[in-house]
Amino acid sequence: MIITIACREFKTLFLSPVAWSILAVLQFILAYLFLKQVETFMILQPKLAEIPNSPGLTDIVVPPLFGNAAIILLLVAPLLTMRLIAEERRNKTLPLLLSAPISNTEIIIGKFLGCLGLLAMVVGLVTVMPLSLLLGGDLDFGKLSANVLALLMLVAALTSAGLYLSCISQHPIVAGIGSFGLLLVLWLLDTSSQMRDQRNELLEYLSLLRHFQNLQSGLLNSVDVVYFLLFIGGFVFLSIRSLDKLRFQK
């Protein structure tokens, strides 16, 4: 049943121009950024050749590309997640799901996976770009897969937070703005603690950016993975609860 809902959600995105336009625009921007990184490498290459243990092709192209993709997805994810539940409530189509023999957990996880499907597709398309370098060079697959994992984790986290805000708001736009604000704050928490030149352990731990960068560096630390899993699980759980709560509305 989860798969039925997820497939429907995924296909619905492609019925309107939403998914197509997002994929096209993202692909255009990321391709430009990718080419810029490749060019940087071409300029640096002669100098790098002289330094022993210098950063290679993967180090110069992949992390900046995935870092930029992360920021752009932070802007795009709320646009996709805002309509998940809020739009169904607004169009009064939610009773179809609520009166069917499906649990709220299945509805939420189905919606989550459907939306995540599109974002995972973006991640796939981003990954194809560095892979094209194999035509003329070598890649460090360990680092590349660490970056892919980091971006996938991040995208799942963005989706879960957006899904929760879509559950609690009446209007899709409100859900969009809300989740954008929430995600941006979580992203920037870390920088505020750096500014005052003092380290705040709690803020650092909460920051999305920090954990993302840790994973990106190729250091697969369980703290970071657990952070993302808790983040995703937490928001999915909250979404399920808020859908349950609809039955008790006053």
Added chain:
Amino acid sequence: MSHLIEANLIEAKRLYRYFGKHCVVKDVSFTLSRGEVLGFLGPNGAGKTTTLQMLCGLLAPDSGEISINGINLLTQAKLAKQSLGYLPDTPPLYKDLTVQEFLRYCGRLHGLAKDHIPRAIAQTQERCGLQEVTHKLIGHLSKGFQQRLGIALAILHNPDVVILDEPTVGLDPLQIREIRALIRELGQDHGVILSTHILSEVQDACTHVQIIHQGQLVLHESVAGLNRHLDTGLLQVTTRLAPDLAVLAAISGITRIDTVADTQLHIHYRVSDNPTQRLTETVIANGWGLQELTPVKQSMEDIFVSLTKETPTQDKPS
């Protein structure tokens, strides 16, 4: 008497539902058996939709119990909902899908087996008259077709209990007749609840009627019983000269006279003691000049007036 042996399809016990401090549904209890079409009748805002939403698990009652096919809806929601087909007051349709795609999705949601779905869809489309729009986008359908599609999604998985919230809204008279016939047909081997504020719909399509007023059940009766209760009629009378009201009021069978204008009256009467002939004779004998005598269709208000007058025992004090 056979339905007494079989378990009730729906059993609702002492339902209460508040919105804020306002009590929308107050102590509502009833049962529905197979073969019954239960009409839920009430004016706007009487609590019909809220009650139906509670029966479908969309709203939780503040107190009370609901069981569907003997399964408790509040504790075993998923299992209980399997025997439920629901059409809300606004049909929940995805405008981007075609009729075919949408029905297939609904079938999957209700757990129909994959190879069983095409047959179920074909059958339902035929019942609801949707064959000609199979491949059209739902957003492009007229209101009438959207309403029919809504009914289709409620009966697609052949549930034991079908709950329809104002199913004939937005349909033309011909379609209304077809839908009412469909409801009667469904009622033969399912249990159907439909809500409406149109009296004739209940008399036409239902076997039982339940009147809800300000959140309380005022009446639970068979349709034959309802017709017995409806003992008031209304005549609109226009005369050339202003008649003497005292003389008219004295005619047996007339219960109340409302003056619309000097020469136009609304006369309430008891159907069991129809005074039309006596009224005509009196008007002519007095030379008031009868110009118009029209029976007016009964409104919900009349029914409530007559019901609350004649069945005070059923109207529990709050």
